[in-house]
Amino acid sequence: MAKGAELFLRTMIARAYPRVIGASRERSWLFFETVMPLLSTAAYVFFYRAIDAPEDYVGLVVVGGAMTAYWLNVLWSMSSQLYWDKDAGNLALYIAAPGSMMAILLGMAAGGLIMTTTRAAIIILGGWLLFGVEFSLAHWALLIVAFAITMAALYGMGMLFASLFLLYGREAWHMSNLLQEPIYLFSGFYFPVSQLPLWITAAASLIPLTLGLDAIRQLLFPGNPTFGFIGVEIEIAALLVLAVLFIGSSRFALAYMERLAMREGRLTERRR
């Protein structure tokens, strides 16, 4: 029987598998998950153009629009997924199986990455082709590092949320719904976060996308000094701290919440 790292990896692949297969079975998602979000991002582009914003803001919106894919994936396909699985009767099976919950959550994330990254890539590509956005790749290595660490911190936070949502009933769905727009606002998805009051930006920096988006924009559009909140190196360091903090605490939180849910008999509860 598989143990340790092998078991972890196999559990991860097992959970990722249905998502990958699901995506390949019904390919019309390519339209609803890529073309449609591109159009909604375009609405913000035309809004900026209608009020005569500098063209750099078009690029800013395109990058923000692309990153919404990851936020939505974390919220709906990770955090509240355990609530959905609980209602479908899968959660008890996850707990009964020998694999760890961390591996299951990572599998969900990895499986959803195909759709998520396709959506993000189409928005970036659409921004480039339709709106003539010029991205600077002068700092490509740092860009990859910033993106990777942002994702690590973001998905770590997703795992932490999932552990909290383990106890929730229908509130989980509404909590995810509630978190959607406020994070778009406070993390500056469609405007430079540096334009918000300092105390709001500082508080919002606990959400990895705030610093991650800011760092990515600074690297992609180095000509616009108004985009930057703080230096890219500081943002990457802070994101690294957040990644360690979220992933580490999610491990403990998952184990604790799992025990609590067992004790209170909530793993199979279906409150409707």
Add this chain to the structure above:
Amino acid sequence: MSEAARSFRVATWLGWQIESNWADPFLFLIYSIVKPVTSVMILVVMYWVIARTDTSSAYFAYMYLGNTAYIYVGSILVGVSWAIIDDREHYQTLKYIYISPIRIYFYLLGRGMARFLTGSLSVVITMAFGLLALKLSIRLAEVNWLYFAASMVIGLASMAVMGLLLGAATLQMARHYWSVGESVAGALYLLCGAIFPLDSLPAWLRPVGMALPLTYWLESLRRSLLGSDASKGISPSLAHFSDSQLLLILLGSTLIMAFVSIYFFRWSEHRAREKGLIDMTTHY
């Protein structure tokens, strides 16, 4: 007819319960305030970052009203399409609805109605925020309430039938299309001049916007609240329509949409029965 009315009434009540009874009333109120206000604040900040003018300008009112009214579009489109996924895969009750004396078309309209009610709460809060905090330039004494009511009734009917179109499409899809309603609402946000005039769109895209009932609904709504000349300097492509012409076009396009939605829904339902999609669960 009585069965259709009962299906609609019961679905509205059920939808309201699903939307609101997960939390105590206070928490539900907080939820109802935070979501719409932060949503509209995204645009307000975007506007402020660039324009830096005061919020009493005509363009700000144009944008703010369009965005606020659009809450209904999101609520109703998402509400109807999500009801299919929710009932089929989450609660797994769609098959029971089909074997009950319920008219599914009116049942889904009822679920959309429930979203309209929760959406109304958001619209009222957002408007109050605009009037009180952002000093939006609307004089309530000068509002054309009759025109407003006519625009709202026809506009909501058009959203309901669009929701049914989307619901029919959702019937054919797996659960990973949970965001289909939001995606379509997001796309329409671009095309119907919700936050910027259609004239800002490329010329080849403008006819698409002009074919949508939502375009005429938003324009008539703006005129009822801001006056007939509200969009004159902002949206020339709609300015040449008179107030009554706008309503007539809205009514005509809504009737066409209703006709299409009924036939498309019947076709989709038949196909779903044939392919066994009524009780499909997809745990992706």
